[in-house]
Amino acid sequence: MKKFFEKKKLDFKFKKAGTGHSLSDESPSTSSQGVITSQPVAKQPPPPKSAGAMKAGEAALTRIDQKKQEPISASRKAIQAQVRREMEQEKAAAEAAAALSRQQSGPGETKLESAPLLSVEKVQFYCSLSPQRVPRSQIESHIKECLLLKLAEDPIQASCAMIHSLNKDREKMKVGIDTICKYLDNIISHPGEEKYTKIRIQNKAFQDKVACIEGSEEFLQSVGFTRQMMPHQDSEAEFFVLDQEYCSDTDRLRAVHESLVSTEPIRPILDRNTQIFEPCSGASQFHLPDEFYNLTAEEIKREQQLRTDMVERNAVLRTKAMREKEEQREIRKYNFTLIRVKFPNGIILQGIFRSREKVGALMEFVRQSLENDWMPFILSTSTGQKITNEDAFLVECQLFSVEILIFPRGI
Incomplete structure (x- = not known):
């Protein structure tokens, strides 16, 4: 009985507390009698937006609309490649215009005293496909990029040049x-x-002889071969297949055959970096970068010691073969040679050459700088040695590292 009354008492208190409310209802409030009642809570108005915030929002909405309207027509990689190609073309055009301007106005004159610390700041190369000058370490990749760009214009010739130019073996x-x-x-x-x-691509002979050659796949595709999956020994394998239309055009195939055999490689061309100096007392001063030498900096510092050792060896009887071998070892130290030609009026013409170029290239370089290029001349060293054999290599005439040649008077 006691439990019954306690339960009644709890029910009475629960009903006296008023009607209940769910958690999703508006915030409850308490009446003056302490009874919780449900009353709507007044919403605070949002703060007014500034003019700048409104403009920023409008601009964001405009950009979103534009993005929805723009079709995605190319991958990011293709877009980056296109941008890089356009930038390279603009740079090459600017360099070509500068080179043309230099050719029209001739090499600039400068005084050796006011020249940079290095007689040659750096050795650069270019190729016949582009006037852009690049360092020696980048010329191979530069030639490859030029050939890849040329594939779209002339796939047969470009792929043949790739095979002949990009394979060192x-x-x-x-x-x-x-x-x-x-x-x-x-x-x-x-x-x-x-x-x-x-042609089955996984064939061992094809892999060992053709697939390993850079540019071979580009050549086959330019001929008309396409990659196709075909049945092979109870399974499928990938083949290079030539369409029947190209098979019947035997004249074209013969021409392609001839191009593959006769194409000449694209070789790096040394930038002469032609300079003309006014007469001064610094003609015998040379400051060359490390690119001119195969030696390390430490080995160059020991050059004096090596020369001393050479004098001691000369005192010992040696055979002609021994002497020639040592001379060739000495010559191989130098990659390039910087040659200055001093004219009778004191003007000095400077250019960079490979140490194994022929004397004829030097003669042509001087001849192009003369007002009358038909005039005969013979260059000589400061010791009086005449440079006459145009078929000889510069190193054979002891013209390696740096050298000053004298242009004869009266011409």
Whole structure:
């Protein structure tokens, strides 16, 4: 009975507390009698937006609308490649314009006393496909980029040049070219036979002789081969397949064959960095960068000691073969030679040459700088040695590292 009354008492207190409310209802309030009642809470108005915030919001909405309207037509990588290509073209055009301006106005004159610390700041190269000058360490990748860009214009010639220019192992390259020529000869001799129009890519002979040659895949694609999956020994394998339309055009295949065999490689061209100096007393001062030497900086510092040792060796009887071997070892130290030609009026013409270029290249360099290029001349060293054999190499005439040559008077 006692428990019954306690339960009644609890029910009475619960009902006296008023009607309940759910947690999702508006915030409750307490009446003056202490009873909780549900009353709506007045919402605070948002603070007024500033003019700058409104403009920023409008601009953001405009950008979102534009992005929705713009179609995604290219991948990020393709866009980056296109931008880089355009920038390179603009740079090459600017350099070409500068080079043309230099050719029209001639080499600039400067005084040796006011010249930079280095007689040559750096050695640069370019190729026949682009006037852009790049350092020696970048010329190979530069040539490859130029050839890849040329693929779109002339795929046959560009791919042939890739094979001849980008492969350093000449023997391996020759084997690859011979193998590709056999493929073409078989197609020309048997235009109707399907087996000669297919090359299984995973074939060991193809992998060892052709696939390892840089530019071979680009060449096959330029001929008309396409990659296709075809049945092979109860499974499928990937083949290079030549379309029947290209197989029947034997004249084109012969021309392609000839191009592959006869194409000359794209070789780096040394920038002469032609300079003309006014007469001064600093003509015998040379300051060259490390690129001129195969030696390290420490080995160059020991040059004096090596010369001392050479004098001691000369005192010992040696055979002619021994002397020639030591001379060749000395010559191989130098990659380039800086030559200055001093004219009778004191003007000095300076240019950079490979140490293994022929004397004829030096003569042509001087001849192009003369007002009358038909005039005969003979250069001589400061010791009186005449430079006459144009077929001789510069190193054979002891013209390596740096040298001053005298232009004869009366010419």
